[in-house]
Amino acid sequence: MNRRKIGQEQEELAAKYLEEKGYEILERNYRIRTGEIDLIARDARYLVFIEVKYRKNLQMGNPLEAVDVRKQQRIYQTARYYLHQKKWENMPCRFDVIGITGTQICHIRNAFGSI
Template sequence: MDNKQNKRETGIRKEELAAEFLTRQGVKILERNFRCRQGEIDLIGRDGRYLVFFEVKYRKTARNGMPAEAVGYVKQQRIRYTAQFYLYSRRYPEDMPCRFDVVSILGDQITWIRDAFC
């Protein structure tokens, strides 16, 4: 098995772990791995009145930085454009309250960063 496939399998497992964590926190997961030409969103869910677009980032150790630090400006913009397409394609109203959150997984520690794209 090559390294790219190993990373993808690890990503799938960590996204599942994040979804389970969020569900325990009261989030209703609506979609996983939404893809379109603009990009991909790991998880989409409802948290109260908010439609939330989640980016899940995992690092085994902090040696190369914290997981959330990997969600830079360019990645944030790609997620925003993908979210716009999602809202349009699913016919959500224009005034739908939305939020962009990051679920950071460092080793076994999960941190939920709400409204991460300020």
Template structure:
């Protein structure tokens, strides 16, 4: 059985490839700070995009989108703020996206949520 971390890495790579095909530039993968982790940080045009990638093999635990709850959004928001303080030169607009993967179908939700303090 494949480890959860290895499975996650495989689907994060799939999400990164999907974004790159759409013109995004991947800036960071698995950005970590004390608050948690952001799966992908990308740039497209004048926006920095913080991306949470979720995979589910079935609906037994709900859809991948449902896993990005308010608590997870707060964690991502705090990591994004930390990233931005570490990169004061970033002047682009910021948004939070979710990429949900199930049964090899990719659903990309742009502006999936707002910053949560």
């Protein structure tokens, strides 16, 4: 199975997990020239930008560690563009990360910075 298909399946798994927790998924794979955000959702009053990382096992490291400072900056810039595009500059928002290892899901709320 190719990496893109695996990524899509894991993002779908993450979206279902979030919906079960009461999140409303607004966007999937939002892309602009400078970056991509896997999922954008609403959680109560927050707009949440979510990065999903998957690893078959921990041999290649924890998937959460893959969201380094450089990746965070690209997500942040993409989120700012999204907010501007939607005219939601005053919307409270946060950045979450979902790490999936095998079948285990780890959800880190407010994983890094805010706008």
